[in-house]
Amino acid sequence: MRRSVVGRGAYALARVAVIVRAPAGWLWWPGVLAAGIGALVPGLTGRRIGTLAGAALFLIAAAVVFVVRRRRYLELARAASRAGKSVFLQDRAVTVRARRRALRWWLLVAFLAAVGSSFAVPAAGGMLMAGLGAGLWAKALWLGRWERTNDVLLWVRTDRVARGRPAGKVVNAYQTTGIVAGDAAPGGARRSRPLAAAAR
Template sequence: MVRGTVTLARAAVVVRAGAAPMWWLGIAAAAAGAWQDGLTGQWIGLYAGAALFLVVSPAVYAVRRGRVLAQARTAQRAGRGAVLQDRAVTVRTWRRARRWWLAAAFAVAAGSAAAMPIAGGLVLAGAGAGLRVKAAWLGRWEREQQALLWLPVDAVTARGAGTGGSGAAYLRTGIAAGDALPGGGVRRGSPATV
């Protein structure tokens, strides 16, 4: 058990935080590209984008899964002094720390339509879909183990946060702790304690 006061953010929420903006920015970029012929034409761009979507989604889902599982199995129990960060605060912190990266990704995806319409947007949307599926996979693990995985809040803005790449060790609590369900979804009702 880790003692002392530490503020924790849910690992699954951190993983899931990027899914929605990447998905919707990708869809917006693909829709904008649909109005252009580009160098390849719309149909080639659409087929290439669909193929890339099917490659990128599983790749994002698969990356660092082994490291996540290894860290999850060795996670120590959080102490009673742990402060559990609200789901909304974790999502807002993650997105704020990466807002320029998300804007740049959208600009590249939209700009790529000049060469190959739609494809860049579907790549970005595929990355968002992969993150969403990874959060669901993490949620299944949490339900099976009856334990939720948490990170120190300092790790939320780190590269690879939540996916085993930030270098921060996971901590665990009971399944009812916090205001997010296994997998990072919104929990209805009042949050429980550690």
């Protein structure tokens, strides 16, 4: 977390795109692994039907995750206000770690369910899980394009997303900084080179 001397009422901000992107890898790679394990099991439907069903589920899940709540994201982004000088800008690694910790049990249950479902429909559960990860990754890239187009980065108060989503009901506002603030690039990926200063 970025540290500075702040007055009373200071709070921390986390990057919206980083929050969206954080679970993507933990859905994608375990999903691929679960699909690979499932492909070794004949299952009730057979491998061919299971793989075809899984491909359909992958596409549907990716599309749904990518599209859902996009209007809400845009509403919050367009109404965002400039972040004040006294806020903390949370490091990307801290945001990713916090988000994955909050979801870790759900992700474990999803992986086990994906593997277990292969005894009925081989590979389908894993491909569904991978599709969810792909959809989140695509949504983070979409947010990154918006950030580049508008030359700002989108942030949200960490206390608003501690137990929720970055566009959930408890989130009532985003804040913005300059495009070089923080240690994550537009879209939430790591910057290729750390920046010496963060412009607000």
